[in-house]
Amino acid sequence: MLRAVRERDAYANLVLPKLLRERRVSGRDAAFATELAYGACRSMGMLDAVIEAGAGRAVAEIDGPLLDVLRLGVYQLLRTRVGAHAAVDTSVELARAEFGSGKAGFVNAVLRRAGERDQQGWVDALAPRDPVGHMAFEYAHPVWIAQAFADALGASAGELRELLAADDERPAVHLIARPGAITAEELALVTGGEPGRWSPYAVYLDGGDPGAMEPVREGLAGVQDEGSQLVALALTRAELLGPDAGRWLDLCAGPGGKAALLGCLADIDGYHVDAVEPAEHRAELVRTAVRDLPVTVYVADGRDSGLTPGYDRILVDAPCTGLGALRRRPEARWRRTPADVRDLTVLQRELLTAAWDLLRPGGVVVYSTCSPHLPETVAVVADVARRTGAEELDTRPLLPGVPDLGDGPAAQLWPHRHGTDAMFLAALRKPL
Known part of the structure; x- marks a missing residue:
């Protein structure tokens, strides 16, 4: 799995279950394989720093397949209860079987050096001195993501350690x-x-x-993450001006989880949902998710869908950096860069504007992202609200019983507070 992630930019959560089924690995062995594979992906930044210290060279200069073995070994040494002797021996044997005795000796030397300190010892030795950089290293996050979390927490930035720790754990x-x-x-x-x-x-x-x-x-x-469920439910709870004619739209529907929940709720009330997804293979996932529900799937670009305006409720669960769902996508934190944000925020503004044009007067659009990053959240909403004259509703009452959602009017969920992905949601209503 590590090789697939490194060589093909594969998604760990898609590759590993298939491998476990193919190799007929189950029970405790499957749980251990999952811990090793996901953990090594999630911890890559820290592991590579320790490997570089032990090898005396940059990881870019180490053969990729050998690097996979080293990452597995160092992960076991520093972040599991596997005995040091077992972690080193199994890694050396794996290297010997794959690459021969010479490479096995290199693995042995690097891992023995890595085992000279425990995780905290390596954090003390290698982590940056500034508080955010230090916590980012300790909890295996790129510094720019840790800083983005701190910015989004705002006055509650003292919770950053708790948030990073929650984001570094395997979620339920x-x-x-x-x-x-x-x-x-x-x-x-x-x-x-x-x-x-x-x-x-x-x-x-x-x-x-x-x-x-x-x-x-x-x-x-x-x-489906509970945070995603709450986003779809918030759309159905928002107060409209005028009656709900039951014409709902999911403008960014793939892979279909929220469209399915909206379709189930629409079915109960005799309503109908339109779902838009630009990629045919993802549209097929939506069709599968909403089978037998009152949902029509359109393969179209949400920015120019060709749909007839007049919707009562529209969900824009926009494409985003996914920084709020990193715990479910272990390799993603090391793939994203700050450069990804600019193009995404342009797309997010365009999608929310298109939704606004499809909304009837008195209707509500809910904008959501699985990222708490301020340029993707409050900045997008504020810009569109300013240009359109939208009324920003207090979104927090749309999540009844959920505490600590921020200062409003938008709502922000957090892994360390709510046990959900870090979903952001804001509700905008079109004046009559």
């Missing part, structure tokens, strides 16, 4: 009980999970393969 699996098909209580009973805290449809699982569970296979339930 969140299921959604499809409204009208199964209740959260029933789903929890069947799966051995427990009902969620904030969404009436959420269920938490400690582990296991959710795709193998009968309610998921039968379409009664799906895998």
